[in-house]
Amino acid sequence: MLTVADYPTDVEELNRRREQSWIARSPRGYEIYGYSEGNAVLREPRFNKAASWLYRLDELGVTDGPVRHAWERNLTTIEGKDRIRLRRSLTPQFSPKRIREMGDSVRQIVSGLLDELDTSETVDLISQVCRLLPARTYCHMVDVPLDLDKLVAHFSDDILGPLFTVDTTRRDDHITTHHEATEWIESQVEARRRNPGDDFISALVGQASEGLLSDEELIQQALLILTGSVDNTMHQAGLVLGTLLEDPAYWQRLVSDPALVPKAVEELFRWRPRFGTIFRQATEPVDLQGIRVAEGEYVFVSVRAAHRDPRVFDDPDQLRLDREPGEPLMFGNGPYRCLGQHLARLEITELLRAMVERYPRARLSAPWRRVDSDAVTEVDFLRADLKG
Numbered sequence: 383m384l385t386v387a388d389y390p391t392d393v394e395e396l397n398r399r400r401e402q403s404w405i406a407r408s409p410r411g412y413e414i415y416g417y418s419e420g421n422a423v424l425r426e427p428r429f430n431k432a433a434s435w436l437y438r439l440d441e442l443g444v445t446d447g448p449v450r451h452a453w454e455r456n457l458t459t460i461e462g463k464d465r466i467r468l469r470r471s472l473t474p475q476f477s478p479k480r481i482r483e484m485g486d487s488v489r490q491i492v493s494g495l496l497d498e499l500d501t502s503e504t505v506d507l508i509s510q511v512c513r514l515l516p517a518r519t520y521c522h523m524v525d526v527p528l529d530l531d532k533l534v535a536h537f538s539d540d541i542l543g544p545l546f547t548v549d550t551t552r553r554d555d556h557i558t559t560h561h562e563a564t565e566w567i568e569s570q571v572e573a574r575r576r577n578p579g580d581d582f583i584s585a586l587v588g589q590a591s592e593g594l595l596s597d598e599e600l601i602q603q604a605l606l607i608l609t610g611s612v613d614n615t616m617h618q619a620g621l622v623l624g625t626l627l628e629d630p631a632y633w634q635r636l637v638s639d640p641a642l643v644p645k646a647v648e649e650l651f652r653w654r655p656r657f658g659t660i661f662r663q664a665t666e667p668v669d670l671q672g673i674r675v676a677e678g679e680y681v682f683v684s685v686r687a688a689h690r691d692p693r694v695f696d697d698p699d700q701l702r703l704d705r706e707p708g709e710p711l712m713f714g715n716g717p718y719r720c721l722g723q724h725l726a727r728l729e730i731t732e733l734l735r736a737m738v739e740r741y742p743r744a745r746l747s748a749p750w751r752r753v754d755s756d757a758v759t760e761v762d763f764l765r766a767d768l769k770g
């Protein structure tokens with residue numbers, strides 16, 4: 383087996399490693415570079431996810447205190463029967479059918495956002511579009527005014543951002559914002575208790591009143607969806623738009639054939655995934671094709687390497703907007719797979735559809751900038767001249 387000492391984010395280096403072996407031993411555990419082997423790890427019930435959140439919290443320096451205590455009572459860190467119950471409480475709200483029903487609302491949100499842009503100047507696509515779209519979609523889901531978008535985006539960004547990038551200079555932002563967001567959620571829950579509606583938080587309040595969730599779980603479930611709503615979708619939308627606008631030939635291909643948009647979105651999830659690694663911890667010894675992973679060891683699945691695996695994708699280093707979609711690993715898989723993936727697809731697809739229709743001559747006004755960390759890729763600069 384290959385032995386490695388570091389965790390590169392560069393796809394070419396990851397490709398070289400995958401060509402040597404689908405698995406490597408590293409100082410932090412095992413690294414998986416192959417697609418089917420990575421998928422099998424994500425789906426394997428003897429690998430737990432909870433430890434991976436606590437691992438990132440430890441890295442960030444949130445090792446005790448009320449915020450750590452709250453995370454330890456969250457779906458992301460609970461295992462066993464309680465996790466199944468907590469996941470079931472959210473699943474119906476994110477079913478493919480429920481998300482399809484949100485199609486018109488998301489299209490309206492996209493249209494409203496694009497109407498507000500002043501296209502006589504260059505547009506900051508991250509702060510003016512990619513950040514506000516999922517924030518407004520969340521506002522719609524919980525039935526609060528859409529102009530709370532910036533507050534919602536701030537909650538998500540300052541809680542998840544420092545955690546995923548393990549940016550210890552933002553540790554205090556994480557803690558302060560976690561307190562603020564919890565208070566906001568508590569006030570929303572109180573309002574729904576007095577006056578229930580047909581929205582996402584009211585559904586959770588209903589579950590709590592039937593005894594399916596404790597009061598603490600109710601707050602944690604609502605907080606998880608608030609934080610999960612914006613950050614990942616914002617950066618993935620930025621990765622999709624930045625990649626396409628960087629090469630006018632790609633943009634023109636979609637302008638002339640907008641029916642390709644859904645396939646193009648899936649291909650861009652493969653090509654530039656938001657998640658770089660997703661990892662698990664073995665709860666008992668697990669045999670991975672003859673390699674024994676001991677109880678307690680960590681296994682890191684490299685989404686970046688798996689998405690370029692030639693055993694699964696023909697010509698994997700080519701971006702082909704009409705490629706038949708496979709299943710991306712960047713939403714995870716198995717018992718912990720992303721609950722919001724259908725919603726994220728809907729938002730990004732509708733955004734791209736509207737943008738190629740409205741702005742056929744759009745182009746970048748300056749080179750865009752991405753920052754890769756082990757866990758995720760962030761887009762930190764993306765400006766365009768939408769009128770060309």
Ligand code: HEM
Pocket residue numbers: 424431457458469606607610611612614615618656657660661712713714715716717718719720721722723725726
């Ligand atoms: C492009 C956008 C998104 C990406 C790349 C993404 C990615 C992920 C990943 C990698 C996981 C962990 C999966 C695993 O370990 O197997 C996850 C879990 C989760 N995601 Fe997403 N996500 C996105 C958008 C969303 C949205 C919009 C929501 C909700 C509104 C959401 C809610 C969740 C929840 C609740 C979990 C925890 C599931 C569990 O532990 O059972 N995500 N997501």
